[in-house]
Amino acid sequence: MNTTVTDQALQGLAGLLNRPESISTNDGDLTEHAFDWWPVASALKKQGKAIFKPEVIVYPNNQAEVSRILKWANEKLIPVTPWGAGSSVVGGPLATAGGILMDVSSMRSIVAIDEKSLHVKVEAGIIGGDLEDYLNNKGYTLNHSPQSLHRSSVGGWVATRASGQFSSKHGNIEDLCVGLRATLPDGTEIILDSAPRMAVGPDLKNIIIGSEGSLGVITEVTMRIFPVAEKRLFETFIFPHLNSGILALKAIMGNGLRPFLLRLYDVSEARHAMKDNSFSHPVLFIGTEGLKIMADAELKACADIIANFGGKSIGSSGAAAWMERRFDFSTIEKVLAKPGGLAETIEVSNTWRDISKTYEALKAAVSPYVDEVLCHFSHAYSDGVSLYVILIGEEQSAAKVERQLKNIWEIANRTALDTGASLSHHHGIGLARSKFFREALGDGWQLFSQMKKAIDPNRIMNPGKLGF
Numbered sequence: 001m002n003t004t005v006t007d008q009a010l011q012g013l014a015g016l017l018n019r020p021e022s023i024s025t026n027d028g029d030l031t032e033h034a035f036d037w038w039p040v041a042s043a044l045k046k047q048g049k050a051i052f053k054p055e056v057i058v059y060p061n062n063q064a065e066v067s068r069i070l071k072w073a074n075e076k077l078i079p080v081t082p083w084g085a086g087s088s089v090v091g092g093p094l095a096t097a098g099g100i101l102m103d104v105s106s107m108r109s110i111v112a113i114d115e116k117s118l119h120v121k122v123e124a125g126i127i128g129g130d131l132e133d134y135l136n137n138k139g140y141t142l143n144h145s146p147q148s149l150h151r152s153s154v155g156g157w158v159a160t161r162a163s164g165q166f167s168s169k170h171g172n173i174e175d176l177c178v179g180l181r182a183t184l185p186d187g188t189e190i191i192l193d194s195a196p197r198m199a200v201g202p203d204l205k206n207i208i209i210g211s212e213g214s215l216g217v218i219t220e221v222t223m224r225i226f227p228v229a230e231k232r233l234f235e236t237f238i239f240p241h242l243n244s245g246i247l248a249l250k251a252i253m254g255n256g257l258r259p260f261l262l263r264l265y266d267v268s269e270a271r272h273a274m275k276d277n278s279f280s281h282p283v284l285f286i287g288t289e290g291l292k293i294m295a296d297a298e299l300k301a302c303a304d305i306i307a308n309f310g311g312k313s314i315g316s317s318g319a320a321a322w323m324e325r326r327f328d329f330s331t332i333e334k335v336l337a338k339p340g341g342l343a344e345t346i347e348v349s350n351t352w353r354d355i356s357k358t359y360e361a362l363k364a365a366v367s368p369y370v371d372e373v374l375c376h377f378s379h380a381y382s383d384g385v386s387l388y389v390i391l392i393g394e395e396q397s398a399a400k401v402e403r404q405l406k407n408i409w410e411i412a413n414r415t416a417l418d419t420g421a422s423l424s425h426h427h428g429i430g431l432a433r434s435k436f437f438r439e440a441l442g443d444g445w446q447l448f449s450q451m452k453k454a455i456d457p458n459r460i461m462n463p464g465k466l467g468f
């Protein structure tokens with residue numbers, strides 16, 4: 001692999017782009033793109049260690065430019081790392097081998113809205129919140145609402161197999177993305193559409209969904225859109241024990257109810273979620289939506305199930321307040337702002353049978369290294385649920401934070417796999433989990449490595465990720 005972009009190569013690259021400002025070797029730009037939102041990257045930044053600095057950044061303006069750049073880089077064996085908005089929390093868009101960083105943020109147009117079929121087609125670099133605002137003005141919504149809605153791109157969602165806060169009702173990105181356009185490393189363009197549903201061989205867009213920039217660059221995405229719900233209702237419940245809350249979630253999903261908001265907090269996180277340090281119960285935030293008659297009926301049915309498991313309503317305000325601050329990340333940001341602040345988020349999933357085992361094991365495994373371990377269960381399914389763990393602590397220096405976080409990731413990844421949990425529910429693999437990726441894929445690794453060989457034989461795409 002050629003990791004040095006020579007002056008001559010830079011000239012060649014510039015010749016592929018229509019505008020001179022679409023290429024940058026400015027040290028400030030390169031350094032800015034050496035860090036994403038992975039807390040390890042934040043610790044590196046505090047130490048002035050820009051070890052993931054690319055050699056050059058390109059900002060393509062259209063698919064044709066993406067195609068020309070990839071074809072050229074493939075011939076010259078120069079690595080290319082795609083960058084959406086850099087909100088990855090696992091080091092996904094960090095350039096591990098120098099080369100070209102392809103920042104698609106200039107490709108952010110809304111290509112078409114099809115109100116007859118309820119689809120919107122966008123360029124991949126558009127920020128999710130900008131698209132959602134555009135749709136809301138027309139009476140529609142994406143029903144995909146990650147906490148990072150306003151700081152992540154639609155192409156990034158597809159690349160990471162992302163999940164929104166309302167997934168229990170509306171599904172994850174693979175359910176909401178019905179088509180995509182991507183460019184492979186040899187410059188070939190592929191358009192993969194599957195609306196509304198097809199039985200025409202495998203659904204090939206799922207090879208690109210979750211590929212984390214390792215197979216090509218997503219240039220366009222078609223998403224389902226939905227009319228904004230007529231009514232939203234909220235309720236907050238407390239439980240005598242965490243396990244009764246978990247059983248209530250299972251019964252709600254098992255009975256076919258689909259509240260759009262369904263989040264169960266253990267006591268440690270409930271204290272933060274309820275803004276009350278003496279709060280002493282696990283707490284559940286529920287929200288139902290749709291036609292008023294459905295939202296009312298669904299909330300009533302959920303409340304009946306919850307009562308069967310000893311849950312008690314404490315009113316709507318806790319859940320409604322969460323809804324208002326659902327994009328707020330300040331608790332973590334404040335910790336990360338301290339010189340030795342340590343904060344991390346780890347999300348996995350498991351079946352209803354084993355999720356409590358994962359919760360207990362993960363909590364016990366990471367607790368010795370931090371001051372606080374906060375956990376909640378969200379993204380529920382008929383057969384299981386995601387567990388989200390937040391770690392907060394403080395070390396004497398950023399160097400110690402870096403070491404401690406790497407240690408924590410090693411332990412957490414091992415524990416997740418040993419308890420039969422998925423390695424990740426929605427943040428993806430990136431660098432935080434790359435060592436464990438092959439093991440987690442199991443028999444799928446053989447298939448995936450053959451695909452990689454066929455699509456990216458020179459391994460120029462996002463080196464160091466997804467097991468390569």
Ligand SMILES: Cc1cc2nc3c(=O)[nH]c(=O)nc-3n(C[C@H](O)[C@H](O)[C@H](O)COP(=O)(O)OP(=O)(O)OC[C@H]3O[C@@H](n4cnc5c(N)ncnc54)[C@H](O)[C@@H]3O)c2cc1C
Nearest residue numbers: 084085086087088092146147148153155156162163213218
């Ligand atoms: C405060 C905060 C809250 C978050 N909340 C959520 C959440 O609720 N749900 C969730 O799923 N995630 C969440 N995340 C994680 C992150 O926002 C997602 O992983 C998001 O999908 C990444 O999008 P991005 O555009 O920022 O991609 P980047 O971070 O730039 O890149 C992520 C990966 O995708 C690849 N990639 C990006 N764009 C393309 C493209 N066009 N073509 C090919 N590959 C590409 C990159 O190479 C990299 O491997 C959160 C992050 C933060 C900081």
